[in-house]
Amino acid sequence: MTQQPGLHNVETATYLFISNEPTPEGRFGWYTLGEDENGQAVKKYVPQRALTGTLEQLELKEVTVKAGKKEENKIKLDVHIQAGSDKYIIRTGLDTTFYKGLLLKLNALTSNQLQSLLTITATPSVDSDKVVFAGIRINNESIKADWEPDADFPAMVESINERLSEFVIKEGVENDS
Numbered sequence: 006m007t008q009q010p011g012l013h014n015v016e017t018a019t020y021l022f023i024s025n026e027p028t029p030e031g032r033f034g035w036y037t038l039g040e041d042e043n044g045q046a047v048k049k050y051v052p053q054r055a056l057t058g059t060l061e062q063l064e065l066k067e068v069t070v071k072a073g074k075k076e077e078n079k080i081k082l083d084v085h086i087q088a089g090s091d092k093y094i095i096r097t098g099l100d101t102t103f104y105k106g107l108l109l110k111l112n113a114l115t116s117n118q119l120q121s122l123l124t125i126t127a128t129p130s131v132d133s134d135k136v137v138f139a140g141i142r143i144n145n146e147s148i149k150a151d152w153e154p155d156a157d158f159p160a161m162v163e164s165i166n167e168r169l170s171e172f173v174i175k176e177g178v179e180n181d182s
Contacts, residue, residue: 016092017092018085018092018093018094019037019091019092019093019094020037020038020093020094020095020096021035021036021037021051021056021093021094021095021096021127022035022036022037022038022048022095022096022097023035023095023096023097023098023101023103023127023137024036024048024050024129024137025129025130025133025134025135025136025137026048026134027134028050030050030052032129033050033051033052033129034051034054034126034127034128034129034137035050035051035095035127035137036048036049036050036051037049037051054126054127054128055124055125055126055142056086056088056093056095056124056125056126057088057122057123057124057125058086058087058088058089058091058093058122058123059086059087059088059120059121059122059123060084060085060086060111060119060123060169061085061086061087061169062085062166062169063082063083063084063085063108063111063162063165063166064082064083064085065080065081065082065083065099065159065162066080066081066082066083067079067080067081068080068081068096079098080099081096081097081098081099082096082097082098082099082104082107082108082162083095083096084096084097084107084125086123086125095125099158101137102130102136102137102138102139103127103137103138103139104139104158105152105153105154105156105158106138106139106140106150106152107125107139107141108156108158108161108162108165109150109151109152109153109156109161110139110140110141110148110149110150111141111161111165112150112161112164112165113148113149113150114141114143114148116168116171118143119165119168119169120169121143121144122143123141123142123143124140124141124142124143125139125140125141126138126139126140126141126142127139127140128140
């Protein structure tokens, strides 16, 4: 998004994390992090299961995560989505069904489809508290991909990003003409 002169708010992304924890209100596919009145981090569950926007990039990123009182560094996938004037980053672990399903489906898309308005869904499993399924829809059509749990997912991230950057370069050249 291009910055305009004058006063404006700083654009910050909303992070969406994947979850299938039971709550009194039910199960939710994702949540954001906020603070309670004491400044403690709390999960804020998101009732909507779908996010529609334009895929900007995929990023494998080392982050510090807390497990109780212990902190450790882990590699996560950040999926950058531009949705109108809002920016979202879906963060997921590399050992999750969501990560693998999302990448398999994104990798099945053509370069033109990758540039389309995508709807990404997070659907909690009814059989397991630990599984959330990723879905992708383009123009109300569900994208399918064969399940390959041992695929080279980091190579898929690279391939998808290359196809996204090729489009940006082509668009820039076409717009300069």
